Amino acid sequence: MKFTVVGSGAMGLRYGLLLRDAGNEVDFVDPWKPQVETVRKQGGVYVSRDGQGRHLVPMKIFYPEEYQGNPDCYIFFTKQMQLAGVLERCAHFFKPDQYAMTCMNGMGHIDKLLNYFKPDKVLAGTALVATVLNGPGDVDFIGKRGAGTMNLANYTEQPDDFTHQVVHELDKAQFHPNLTTNFRGTxxxxxxxxxxxxxxxxxxxxxxxxxxxxxxxxxxxxxxxxxxxxxxxxxxxxxxxxxxxxxxxxxxxxxxxxxxxxxxxxxxxxxxxxxxxxxxxxxxxxxxxxxxxxxxxxxxxxxxxxxxxxxxxxxxxxxxxxxxxxx
Missing domain, CATH: 1.10.1040.10 (N-(1-d-carboxylethyl)-l-norvaline Dehydrogenase; domain 2)
Structure with missing residues (x-):
């Protein structure tokens, strides 16, 4: 499966890199210049776990205006107050058959995503996964590999085959997803x-x-x-x-x-x-x-x-x- 992570901060990096480790193709898109330029200069991102074992993990990253990929699913991890502007900058590469998934904190993001994605293509949930961005190009995954859990639901509350495929890939990446049919409650x-x-x-x-x-x-x-x-x-x-x-x-x-x-x-x-x-x-x-x-x-x-x-x-x-x- 091909994913594109939009917003490659702490959580975006964790989801993207672990999904890539699980065998998926993953691109990274970010509007934040210090992150993009630092990752490009380093040739990747420095990853630690609980402050230990810091090492460089290769990755490519794009500004929204230059991205031309065609993923099956986007994963959005921006701040709530930034999402509307980021979606506007990314709109040129969204396609009708693509899915959007998010586990952003807070509420307010779903209505914004529905301006660009069909209701039956929107997956959202919650992640009890601790991660720290020490600075541009430097992330710390908190907890042992496999630590944390997440819940996920379809906006329509009717899981389709693609949803189950996403859940399977998240499980391979050890996010321990729990698929529900209670969107708002989740x-x-x-x-x-x-x-x-x-x-x-x-x-x-x-x-x-x-x-x-x-x-x-x-x-x-x-x-x-x-x-x-x-x-x-x-x-x-x-x-x-x-x-x-x-x-x-x-x-x-x-x-x-x-x-x-x-x-x-x-x-x-x-x-x-x-x-x-x-x-x-x-x-x-x-x-x-x-x-x-x-x-x-x-x-x-x-x-x-x-x-x-x-x-x-x-x-x-x-x-x-x-x-x-x-x-």
Missing amino acids: LLAKVVFNSVVNTLCTMFEMTMGEFADYEGFEDMSLQLINEAYDACERDGIRMINTRQEELESVKYVSRVANPLHYPSMYQDMHNYRKTEVDYINGYLVKLGDKHGYDAKTHRFLTHEVHLAEIKKAKELREMQKETVKTA
């Missing part, structure tokens, strides 16, 4: 997970394991989970996990699977980038607002993250001023 399970772990670890600059060691970990997690489920259920979403099962997932991933991991939102904040909080906690707030329900803890956390972003932007400006003075 996607919202990860949104709820991220609304707890990503946001709180970011606000307090700690690993998932450090958060899980706090005596109030379960109380804080359950408060956010309950609010999220209250909002989702009011919108008619049938969740794939019970509230207790969602809490157990947060506990297991934080304490056992990835205790040393800093979530992606933390990585964005730490590197002075905008976070996806509006597409995670903020999405749950809007979902509740539609039905007159105030997800007030999620609303408060969304504001907190935005305040932290303002502070980080100020820090960056001060650093840039000092650099100019020194120069």
Whole structure:
């Protein structure tokens, strides 16, 4: 099978390289100039696992405007706020018979993908897979090979033969895919997970394991989970996990699977980038607002993250001023 990964950051690289290792043909497309130019200069990307064994893995990478490949399936791993612009830049090479798959964080991406792909060609899911982009051309796969799990569903909730082929290839690549027929419930399970772990670890600059060691970990997690489920259920979403099962997932991933991991939102904040909080906690707030329900803890956390972003932007400006003075 031929895949093209659009957005070759941490998760895009992990999916693309492991699918290639499993015997598939994989191209990489990225709009981010530092990534493209660094990979081209190096002749590939440096890959580590848990910070060890850093080595160069050859790969080719293209800007959207120059790509002319014809894959069976695209895999999208951009940030939510970047997706619309990236799709516009890529539109010239999309074809009607091609599939789109994504396991992006947050919500907001599906409607954008449906502007370019037929509903029966859209696959989306969630990935509990920890990966860190140390910088352009340098990625760290967290956890032993085969670590992590994922859920996947068709937008139409009617899996076809191609979907089963994709699941087979993902299984060969050791992503442990679970195919469901509950599209919104599948996607919202990860949104709820991220609304707890990503946001709180970011606000307090700690690993998932450090958060899980706090005596109030379960109380804080359950408060956010309950609010999220209250909002989702009011919108008619049938969740794939019970509230207790969602809490157990947060506990297991934080304490056992990835205790040393800093979530992606933390990585964005730490590197002075905008976070996806509006597409995670903020999405749950809007979902509740539609039905007159105030997800007030999620609303408060969304504001907190935005305040932290303002502070980080100020820090960056001060650093840039000092650099100019020194120069």
